[in-house]
Amino acid sequence: MAKAAVDNNIKELEKKQQWWWAAEKKRSKRLDYLRKAMWKKGAIGGIYPAGLQVDLEQGILHTQAGRAMEMAPDPWVVKYAKIFAHYLDNKTIFITDNSQLVGYVGSLPHTINWNPTVATILNAEVITDTTALPEPLDESLKVINDVIAYWSQKADADKLIPVADISDVTKILSGTIGWGVPMPRGGYSGKDYEFIMTGKRGFADVIAELDEKIDKADAQAHEPIANLEQMPLYNKMLNWEGMKITLEACIRHGQRFARLARIIAENFETDNKRKEELLQIASCCERVPAQTPRTLQESLQYDLFIQLFSRAEAIEGAWPSRPDYYHGPYYDKDVNIDKRITKEEALDLVGEFLIRAAEVSQYKPKWLREGLQGIEGTWVWTIGGVNQHGDDACNDMTIALLQAARLVRVSNPTFGFRWHPRVKEEVLRECFECIRQGLGYPSMRNDPLLIANSLHWHKHPIEEARTWVHQACMSPCPTTKRGFQSMRMANATANCAKIIEYVFTSGFDPVVQMQIGAETPDCATFTSYDQVYDAWLLQMKTIFSTLVRIVNYSRFVAQIYTPRPFLSGISERSVESGQDVNDPSISQGNSWITAFTWVENIDSLAAIKKLVFDEKKYTMAQLKQAITDDWQGHEEMRLDFVRNAPKWGNDDDYVDSIMLKCLRDCAAFSHKLQDPMGNTWPILPENVSGNIHYANVVGALPSGRRRGDALYDGGISPGPGLDKKGPTAVLKSCSKIDHITDGRAFLLNQRLSPTQLAGEKGFPLWKAYMETWYNLGLDHIQFNCVSDETLRSAQREPEKYQEVIVRVAGYSAHFVDISRKTQDNIIQRTVQGLVA
Amino acid sequence: MPFCKECKKFFPIKGDPSNGDCVERVVDPRQAFYKAKPAVAEKDASSCSSFEKK
Ligand code: SF4
Numbered sequence: 089m090a091k092a093a094v095d096n097n098i099k100e101l102e103k104k105q106q107w108w109w110a111a112e113k114k115r116s117k118r119l120d121y122l123r124k125a126m127w128k129k130g131a132i133g134g135i136y137p138a139g140l141q142v143d144l145e146q147g148i149l150h151t152q153a154g155r156a157m158e159m160a161p162d163p164w165v166v167k168y169a170k171i172f173a174h175y176l177d178n179k180t181i182f183i184t185d186n187s188q189l190v191g192y193v194g195s196l197p198h199t200i201n202w203n204p205t206v207a208t209i210l211n212a213e214v215i216t217d218t219t220a221l222p223e224p225l226d227e228s229l230k231v232i233n234d235v236i237a238y239w240s241q242k243a244d245a246d247k248l249i250p251v252a253d254i255s256d257v258t259k260i261l262s263g264t265i266g267w268g269v270p271m272p273r274g275g276y277s278g279k280d281y282e283f284i285m286t287g288k289r290g291f292a293d294v295i296a297e298l299d300e301k302i303d304k305a306d307a308q309a310h311e312p313i314a315n316l317e318q319m320p321l322y323n324k325m326l327n328w329e330g331m332k333i334t335l336e337a338c339i340r341h342g343q344r345f346a347r348l349a350r351i352i353a354e355n356f357e358t359d360n361k362r363k364e365e366l367l368q369i370a371s372c373c374e375r376v377p378a379q380t381p382r383t384l385q386e387s388l389q390y391d392l393f394i395q396l397f398s399r400a401e402a403i404e405g406a407w408p409s410r411p412d413y414y415h416g417p418y419y420d421k422d423v424n425i426d427k428r429i430t431k432e433e434a435l436d437l438v439g440e441f442l443i444r445a446a447e448v449s450q451y452k453p454k455w456l457r458e459g460l461q462g463i464e465g466t467w468v469w470t471i472g473g474v475n476q477h478g479d480d481a482c483n484d485m486t487i488a489l490l491q492a493a494r495l496v497r498v499s500n501p502t503f504g505f506r507w508h509p510r511v512k513e514e515v516l517r518e519c520f521e522c523i524r525q526g527l528g529y530p531s532m533r534n535d536p537l538l539i540a541n542s543l544h545w546h547k548h549p550i551e552e553a554r555t556w557v558h559q560a561c562m563s564p565c566p567t568t569k570r571g572f573q574s575m576r577m578a579n580a581t582a583n584c585a586k587i588i589e590y591v592f593t594s595g596f597d598p599v600v601q602m603q604i605g606a607e608t609p610d611c612a613t614f615t616s617y618d619q620v621y622d623a624w625l626l627q628m629k630t631i632f633s634t635l636v637r638i639v640n641y642s643r644f645v646a647q648i649y650t651p652r653p654f655l656s657g658i659s660e661r662s663v664e665s666g667q668d669v670n671d672p673s674i675s676q677g678n679s680w681i682t683a684f685t686w687v688e689n690i691d692s693l694a695a696i697k698k699l700v701f702d703e704k705k706y707t708m709a710q711l712k713q714a715i716t717d718d719w720q721g722h723e724e725m726r727l728d729f730v731r732n733a734p735k736w737g738n739d740d741d742y743v744d745s746i747m748l749k750c751l752r753d754c755a756a757f758s759h760k761l762q763d764p765m766g767n768t769w770p771i772l773p774e775n776v777s778g779n780i781h782y783a784n785v786v787g788a789l790p791s792g793r794r795r796g797d798a799l800y801d802g803g804i805s806p807g808p809g810l811d812k813k814g815p816t817a818v819l820k821s822c823s824k825i826d827h828i829t830d831g832r833a834f835l836l837n838q839r840l841s842p843t844q845l846a847g848e849k850g851f852p853l854w855k856a857y858m859e860t861w862y863n864l865g866l867d868h869i870q871f872n873c874v875s876d877e878t879l880r881s882a883q884r885e886p887e888k889y890q891e892v893i894v895r896v897a898g899y900s901a902h903f904v905d906i907s908r909k910t911q912d913n914i915i916q917r918t919v920q921g922l923v924a
Numbered sequence: 925m926p927f928c929k930e931c932k933k934f935f936p937i938k939g940d941p942s943n944g945d946c947v948e949r950v951v952d953p954r955q956a957f958y959k960a961k962p963a964v965a966e967k968d969a970s971s972c973s974s975f976e977k978k
Contacts, residue, residue, distance in 0.1 A: 125955030139953065182950070182959040197955055344945070348960045351935045351947050356958065 105842055105878075107525040108497055108891030115495040116432065119439045121186045123496050127198045129449035129464050130500070131457035132905050136200065136220045142451055143199035144228065146400075147235035149175045150205055154238060165651040165668070169330035171205075172401055172654060173337030181344055183352060183369065186362075189389055189440050190345045190369060191396045193448050202451040204235050206274050206403055207245030211236045213453045244271050244650045248642060256638045260579055262600045264785055265586050265631050267459060267684065267778060268405075268578025270638045272646035272670055276406035276466075276560040276576040277398060278678075281567035283660040284394065285414040290379040291335045297663055298332045305666070324666025330653030331662065338397050338654070339378045346373040384434060387418040388441045394658065395445070401654045403450045405460075405578060406560040407467035407501060410567065411441070413475075413555075416483035423484065431488075438485070439492040446498035459781040461910055462901030463500040466776060470557040472515065473506025473535045478554060480510045490518035494525055499893050499900045502529035504558045507862065508536055520854050523871050524845045528895030531870035532858065534827070538564045538867055541828045545758075545770045546678050561899060562774050562833045562868065565678045569660040573678040574652065574669040580639045580769070582631055583778065585685035585786040585799060588692045590627040591620060592715045592787075599785055606630040612709040617701045620708075624693065624750075629757055632681055636761050636769055639679070643764045646670035677765025680832040681758070684778035685786065685799045686771075687736050689750060691807060692790040694743040695733035711790060718788045718795050730792035737806025739817040744824050747804075751830040758831075774835035775802025777896050780910045798913045801896075803835025803868070808916035815857065815920035823864035837895065839872045839917045853922050870895050872914060879903060879915050929965035932976040936965060948974065 094113060101110040112120060128137055153174035157167050180195035194201040200220065204211050214221075214232055221228045240246065248271070249257055260266045268275065283289075289297075302325055309321045346369075353366035372386050377394065381387040391414070398404060422428045429437075449464050460466070471489055475481040489503065505519050519530050542553035542564055552571040556564035565573050586605065590597070595605030608623040647668035656662035656669040667674050699705050706725065714722040734743040754771050761769040779799035787795045791807070800807045804822055811818050815838065822836055845854060861869055872895045882889035882903050892903040894914055903911060928934045928946065936944040946963035950956070969975045 121955075127954055178962055180959055180961050182957045184955050184957040196950075196952070196959065197957065198952060344960065344962075347935075347937065347945055348947065348958065351945060351960070352958050355935070355947075356949070 111495050111497050115439065116436055118186045118436055119495060122440055122443050125184060126443050126447050129200060129447060130462040130901065130905055132462065133907050134454045134458040139198055140220050141199050141222045142214055142220045143194040143201050144222065144231050145179055145195040146175055147202055147204040148231060149178050151235045151238045163326055165326055165330040165653055166333065168651060169333035169653040172334050175400060176337045176341040181348060183348055187440060188365060188369060188385060188437060189392055189444050190373065191392050193396055193399050193450060197447065200449045200451050203403055204239045205243055206271060207243050207269070208236065208240050209245060210453055211239060214451060217454065244273055245269065247649045248645065252638055252641055256634050259604050259634050260638060262602060262604065263455060264597050264600055265583050265604055266579045266635045267581040267583065270577045270579050270642040272575050272577065272642055272650045273402035273652065275578045276408065277402060277404045277655065278408045278559055278565050278572040278574060279394065279567065280569060280572050280659040281410065281414055282555060283569065284658040285391065287380045290377060291339055292378045294657060294663060295332055295335050298328050301666065302328050327656060327662065327666050327668055330651065331657030334654040335657045338393065342373045342377055342393060346370040349373065381418060383428065384415060384418040384422045385437055387415045388437055392441065392444055397654055399448065399450060401652055405465040407445065407465065407469065408557045408559045408565060410470045410557045412471045412483055412486040412489055413481055416485035419485040419488060420483060434488055435492050435495065438488045439496045442492055442496050442498050442501060445501050459776050459778055461777045461896065461907060462905030463899055466561040466899050467501035468504045468558040468561050469501045471503050471505055471530065472511060474508055474554050476551045476554050482511055482515045486515055487518050490522055493522055493527060497527065497891060497893060499902050502900045504533050505530035506535040507532050516855060517851060520851050523873055524850055526874045527893050528870065528872055528900035531868060534862060534867045537827055537865060538833065541832065541867065544828050545832055546676060546767050548676060559678065561776065562835055563680050563772055570674065570676040571678065574655055574675065577639045577642060580635045580679065581682040581684060582635055583685055583782050583786065584683045585688040585782065585789060587624060587627045587631060588689045588789060589787050591623045592712055595627065598787055612712045614708045617697045620696055621693065625753055628754065632757065632761065635681065640764050643670065643672060672764035675765050677763045677767030679763040679767060679769050680772045681769055683771045683773040684775050684802065685782060686773040687800045687804060687807065688789055688791055688793065690736045690743060690747045691733070693746050695729045695790045698733050699729060715788045715790065726792050729790060735807060735810040737811035737818045737821050738813040739820040744821050748824060751825060755830050770832040772832040773803045776899065777910055780907060780913065783909065798909055801837050801913060801917065803837065805835065805837040808913060809918055811918050815922060816860065819861055819864050819866065822866050827865055827867040833867050836866060836869045837917065838869060839919045841919050841921060842873050842875050844922060845873060857922050872917065876915055879911065883911060926969040926975055927965065928963045928967045928969050930978055931969055932978050933974065934963055934965070941965060
């Protein structure tokens with residue numbers, strides 16, 4: 089088709105808001121190939137899509153290396169480093185046609201990486217869920233059995249669980265109050281980007297630093313006169329040795345890719361242009377990760393390698409990063425200064441970088457897959473914001489990332505944009521285009537406020553706080569020596585609806601038939617709202633304590649049981665000290681409790697206060713009975729609680745004051761709870777898709793919800809359809825919260841009408857709304873901008889709407905990849921009309 | 925007895941010819957790619973179903 093015809097066609101598609109088809113026509117042939125070549129890995133309804141296979145290679149190689157070293161005298165950190173090295177030296181590698189970046193977490197593009205060293209309970213699922221096992225099944229089962237048998241009692245969780253508080257473990261594994269498991273090599277792993285990504289050193293430079301450290305310590309340890317300073321050196325030398333072994337293996341791994349690229353270029357490829365590209369890949373992988381990058385391609389490849397190596401060592405459910413900040417200088421040099429590549433060529437690289445991240449997949453248990461519908465983890469990349477001096481950090485790479493996202497339209501990674509008053513309009517327009525075109529991202533984050541929040545809660549120095557990235561969906565964390573958090577274990581994630589539920593059951597969980605919460609008095613005897621609230625407070629403290637205690641414990645012992653030699657090797661604090669990166673004594677601490685299903689508490693307490701104690705329409709005994717009966721036989725009463733009790737999000741002080749009281753009591757408790765670094769445990773209300781995952785786990789609630797009904801979509805977002813007074817009332821309710829001292833961050837979902845944002849008037853309308861949001865002091869907001877009509881059509885004819893993306897909670901997903909219940913829940917959210 | 929070094933897919937490492945890469949072209953339902961695994965020149969290839977004489 090002639091260019092003019094193609095352009096007209098694109099315009100037509102954009103006019104009809106068929107963004108996904110327009111993107112397909114706009115992107116380069118290379119990006120189109122790579123985007124379509126990508127195997128989607130996110131589970132649908134907890135089941136991996138057809139065609140994917142669990143990768144047995146890491147299990148086989150780890151078991152091989154483990155057995156070979158069985159009798160070796162090496163301590164675990166060195167053995168583990170050698171196991172890691174054996175894997176990188178022997179795993180299958182591949183280079184996809186048309187690609188310019190290389191490396192994958194598994195052996196083949198359609199595989200889901202499985203690391204058997206983390207937990208036997210995870211391994212057991214691999215063998216029981218045969219849907220994604222390679223054929224012939226008998227052979228796979230034989231291999232898996234062998235791998236599981238070898239790692240039984242040796243995997244992290246197997247070593248940690250027997251020494252942890254078994255009562256806490258049982259409560260957490262019941263799946264009622266917490267989400268995730270307390271494993272130091274299974275969660276959200278930050279990186280010390282200020283050490284390893286600022287162009288000051290590559291892996292070979294770190295190895296040279298380690299050699300110096302080892303030599304010096306060795307000399308000191310062998311001084312003829314015994315002294316106490318020698319004592320810690322033995323351990324440090326082992327840690328340094330572990331780091332060195334892993335970094336050397338990473339360099340060799342890069343060289344394997346260089347060799348493969350050359351072999352293809354010299355023996356197979358006939359197209360001269362592609363030959364050149366392959367030689368370019370070879371030169372790139374000869375350079376990184378050993379040395380510092382020189383070009384945008386090398387910088388992206390270096391980053392990708394770091395992410396993949398870290399995932400060879402641990403299961404990482406998040407991807408904390410700041411790609412515009414760290415790759416921006418290389419973009420600028422290549423495109424603007426040296427003019428080595430054009431903007432379009434740079435977009436190809438950036439788009440491919442997004443695709444390479446989107447395809448990463450590590451095996452997770454089914455309950456976790458259900459909670460992360462349609463995606464592999466919450467990979468929220470941070471863009472925008474200020475630099476360490478407080479100046480605007482946006483650059484051309486920020487724009488390139490936003491443009492590339494619209495071309496490749498992957499649902500993971502997504503972006504969180506650090507908004508501050510000096511962001512240029514050009515950049516804001518790019519953010520707006522992504523939102524208007526229905527990506528559901530970037531989420532918008534209030535940069536100055538979140539920096540102040542980091543100072544308040546975790547006492548990071550301001551220059552460090554300014555480097556912040558999303559550690560997972562929402563929580564800011566610096567990328568500095570002491571400030572970065574090496575592992576955030578996901579199970580400090582509270583299913584908060586249980587707090588109010590347990591007020592009615594005196595802490596007994598009717599679903600799993602266990603005493604989990606506090607044994608508060610029988611609520612039928614309560615004669616005042618204060619008694620209800622006191623019981624609520626005690627349940628909150630009990631649940632939070634159970635979750636925090638075990639994370640604290642795991643963090644205390646991580647350095648002994650589950651060292652991370654690779655992550656330590658790219659972290660200044662470990663290279664300098666010889667201590668494992670998870671050692672609390674060298675870290676500032678940046679813990680938080682994720683508060684799923686939070687607002688249910690507020691609407692429930694408001695309903696009790698109003699209908700039971702203010703209006704005296706019902707007694708607590710009657711309410712307890714209705715809740716016990718799951719509202720069955722009490723429909724009229726239920727509707728009264730739904731319709732006539734005040735709801736959060738309508739600028740109504742009656743219920744909003746309850747929100748503030750709950751948050752402030754939590755905040756006071758957060759200061760008392762301490763993490764192993766001696767820092768606080770603030771709460772952070774947000775959901776992943778926990779509102780659906782927990783629908784059958786949470787019983788009836790005084791808000792009028794029945795067991796099985798979807799919970800609210802999370803954070804401080806009002807219940808779907810319950811925010812009846814318009815978008816400004818939602819913002820006003822939310823603005824009553826002190827977003828610095830009341831918690832770590834607060835998620836707010838909003839739906840906007842695509843029709844309203846169409847055309848030239850869309851941007852000023854949105855920008856004015858965002859200014860109100862900013863001035864009211866909110867820290868987060870994210871938008872869905874896809875019409876009910878499109879979503880309902882996608883439900884009817886999913887095959888025609890494969891590429892429609894929606895914002896679920898702290899992440900985006902393809903609409904067709906999420907459950908019907910979640911789809912309905914998104915459609916139910918109020919579409920807010922903005923006022924000019 | 926055939927050895928890996930006699931196979932078309934074996935590419936010795938420069939400076940270390942006793943070791944090499946076993947390189948194959950793969951076309952899966954979504955994409956085409958080249959994959960590589962480490963290989964040893966003197967390894968018995970009689971049981972390798974992918975062996976192709978040079
Ligand atoms: S492993 Fe098989 S295919 Fe590979 S080089 Fe050896 S004989 Fe050839």
